[in-house]
Amino acid sequence: MSPNSEENSAIPHAFLSEGPVGARVWKVWSPLWKLRNHREGRFFPPLATFGMLVLLSPYQLTNWIASLRGVTTWDPKSVFILADGRYLDHVIPFVPWTIFVYYTIFLFYLALPFAAPKTKDGHRELLVTI
Numbered sequence: 757m758s759p760n761s762e763e764n765s766a767i768p769h770a771f772l773s774e775g776p777v778g779a780r781v782w783k784v785w786s787p788l789w790k791l792r793n794h795r796e797g798r799f800f801p802p803l804a805t806f807g808m809l810v811l812l813s814p815y816q817l818t819n820w821i822a823s824l825r826g827v828t829t830w831d832p833k834s835v836f837i838l839a840d841g842r843y844l845d846h847v848i849p850f851v852p853w854t855i856f857v858y859y860t861i862f863l864f865y866l867a868l869p870f871a872a873p874k875t876k877d878g879h880r881e882l883l884v885t886i
Contacts, residue, residue: 788883804869804882 788803822828836844872882 789879800874800879801869801872804872805866808865808869 788800788807794800833843833845838844838847868885869882872878
């Protein structure tokens, strides 16, 4: 089957309409879906990574704008107040090396497109996950 065949030209309708809403592929991924077999499938993971970074950009932008304002509507530390009136977040010590654990979530997102199976279902699951 050639990469330019009719079957590869669009995301199958079943991927867009079947299953729970959270398990459907967004139509925005159609251009990427058409290229999933380009260069024997090696082009798909970098494109999926780029698409994921593009989707993360507005999230990062809104966080940056919110930090410039210096105002918050909900402060999570206020949820856990100890009997003596101190915040639990202020009592737990910060251990510098543990920030690595927090940053590994970003490594997961970067590794995900390269770890997904190079099959039609693997590509679908990757696009749903992103």
